[in-house]
Amino acid sequence: MIVGFIGLGTMGSNAARNVRRAGFEMIVYDIRPEAVERQLEPGVSAGTNPADVLARADVTVTMVFGPKEVDQVVRGPGGFLSSDCKGKYWIDMTTSSPKLMRALAAEFEARGGHAVDAPVTGSVDAAIRGDMPMFVGGDDAAVEHVRPVIEAMGQLRKVGQYGNGYVAKLVNNQLWKIHAAAIGEAMVTAKLAGLDPLTWWNVMKGGAADSFVMSHDVPSIFAGHYDPSFPIALCLKDLSLIKELMDEVGTRNELTAVTHARFREAGERYGSGAGEMTVCRIIEDDAGIDLRVAGEWVKPWEVTHGAAAGKSVS
Template sequence: MQSPYPEPITPSKTRIGWIGIGIMGSAMASRLLDAGYSLTLYARNPSKALPLKSKGAHLANSPHDIAHCSDVVFTIIGGPPDVRSIVLGPDGILSGLSSGGVTVDMTSSHPSLAREISKAARAKHCWAVDAPVSGADVGAREGKLAIMAGGDAGVVEWLSPLFQIMGKCTYMGGAGCGQSCKIANQIVGSANLVGLSEAFTFAERAGLDLKTLFDGIRSGAAGNMIMELFGERMMERDFRPGGFVEYLVKDLGMGMDVAEDTEDERVTALPGASLCKQLFSAMIANGDGKLGLQGLITVIERLNGIDKRQLSFK
């Protein structure tokens, strides 16, 4: 596969644009700055960019402007409507990206939109990669994210020096495959969070000490990364977000959309994912949409007549 540029990516030559400086994006962008790369940011609220500007990042006035001065532009924003506007809009990334440029969307977005963006990019002699991530705020800070990439294999390989700074990249296939992988990831992760919430609620009612329970099961078959990321936070009633529950509901909803697409012969029944979506949606209905994912235990507790809301924040 031919890479988009004849020279490899290096801090001294490769210009990077970054859009999205929330909990995840700011940590990921900071790692690129620490690695010596030149970074230009676009932020709807410029004041949010001050910590990264203090580390040497520059600020652009629009997605078009950031693309015009970048070889690679990363996005990690809210969801499909935001991605469509930022990438495909009249003042979007593709309006300013030069021939051979690359746009990399790390948002959890819809596979069909990723394919649409890829087609639009190729029409402009540019490249698009969909590369959503998993690993929460801890993984973003420590450079241990799981990165699921879809698009041209040669372009993904060319981007590997940047991906390695943020985590481990797995190439999944053509355009949209990274997003499909992220939906599958969210199905697994949400089911694990439901199981962990139910286990803690059951164990507490049975009179067990939760920390002893946690130590007893984490090294066995039930142990998993979700437990390591969220178990202690859940026990300590620390519901500060490493990722917002409303985004997980969005991701599971996209899975439902794909599963229910009657024009796709590969229709899939997802009863577990549907149940998880209902339970996490209950968090939002309870006014807890801005809590971290570990806040799901409050829903399970309420179903059991337990209300510890006064302890839900740290």
């Protein structure tokens, strides 16, 4: 298969490299020419727009900022629907609106294409290593057809029909953001009460309070960079989509709402480009302390590529 890849940001650029490492010939596109240029090597060529990528590829992957951008990729000038979609496979990895994406997939499939949703979780280091958990929804035959491409980038976790991947990703991020905000309060409380931050972290892991955020993200607080590889702007985009979904289904959302407010405050204080864990810096600054811990804390964006085990959960 020839694979197209549209969207070469922090996560997408690394996912695309893993597709190439798996031996696929590729056509890549991004609105930023410099992002495309960084991907070019033997076996990789540049597309001129989304329609061009779709026409030249058997399977096209999209991983763009959000709903507005993916809508443009599909419906906009030079988008998928301006090309021949018959027999083409589309894997979307964008964190987006389930309602919008189901509508876009229906339009794509009405033109003879096959759509699979596969939004990802994990951090940029998972994208670099090629072991991102991917919430995959779609017709079984379509999912099996594109499985080799998905498994070049991460772990395939099937969640049922198309659109369920977006739902899984949003509620995944809902829990992630709530825990990220809560960790700041817990860490500052523990330090003010006399518990060393590193000791606190070591004894929390493996217990009832443990999570990916606890294990993976707390070192970014210790280091003081708060992980800029996932900025507040993306957190706020995700939280807005989560609110939209919760409003659609009509469920209570008090915890999510206060978390959203805390992330908005972090963006107002430190800028939308600040790292996701600056949501905890608010609590540090207001308490007049810091949570720095000396040591060589690995930056997620500095890990190296490596083979990952346990690729599929189907």
